[in-house]
Amino acid sequence: MRQYLAAIALGIALTFAGVPGTAIAKTRLIVNCFWPPQHFVCTKVLPGWIEEVERVTEGRVTANIPPKSVAPPPEQLASVEKGLVDAAVQFNGLIGNRVTGALTGMQPFSGSRDSIAMTEAAWETNRKFYPDEFDTVELLAQWVITPGDLYSGTDTPIVTLEDFRSRKMWALPGPLANIAKEIGAGVVATPAVRSNEVIANGVVDSHLGLNGDGLKAFQVLPYTKSVTRVSRPVYSTSFSFFVNKDKWAEISPEDQQAIRDISQDKVGKVAAGLWDSVSQEVQATFDELGIVEYTADPELEAALVKAAEPTTVAWKAKAEEAGFDGEAALAHYRARVADLSK
Structure with a gap:
């Protein structure tokens, strides 16, 4: 009798296994994080997205984050394309030879100090002008982070054009380094992760491009005496989050759409908000640390704007x-940033 019942049960199971919609296909994603494991992208942003993905797909799509990055920052896009990981975040400035639209939010003097506003404007601009730019992966989110500022490592602030020209400064490679060189400063350009060794060892006497999170993460606050602000932030950076095309194809169309629907809010906006929060927390310690705030002389700001023009012309x-129409895309982005900023 038991054998008879077992045979019936097996027959029923096999029958339903062949019926469309009864099998639950599961997909597991490996999501890389190139920041240090304690950084909020690794501890909050990506885990929060994973939790939401599992919720909206009712467990059909799950994910995990390796304990350390499987590839250096410049190789995030390549690592996803090759299938070394299934999803990752890429700093867009490192793939300027591959994408152009993603750099819209990185054009000088185009942003504000509201990262969520810049992020919303960047995503709207992407959807309107170049939605298919990332054609080798599935783009799910983009964001723009808190702009960096100009800092002096000596007791003398950088306020005038002559102050700027007299300095040897660390700057982020690309537009910021080019702008500083164009004005006449001596420049040492390295990735942000190497800023500490240049600044702390006295190779430079000032730095350009780090925001509050960068000041804290790269431990350069002890070597910073003052900050100089311009009326519009000189420059900000942007990131993209994407999934491997083949892995994405394993997910049902319904679950794909559910993931698309939540990704920009749960990755882009969350990341932008956290960057602003951390930067504000760090800036709140300036008085205690003796870091004095100054406003750039109009002549210096005008020189920065002029020195930035070749970057945007080339872009x-x-x-x-x-x-695509870069003039229109940039105008749209700038207008939306102005409208959305607090």
């Missing part, structure tokens, strides 16, 4: 080559 030319 617009690349946009035309890429097949």
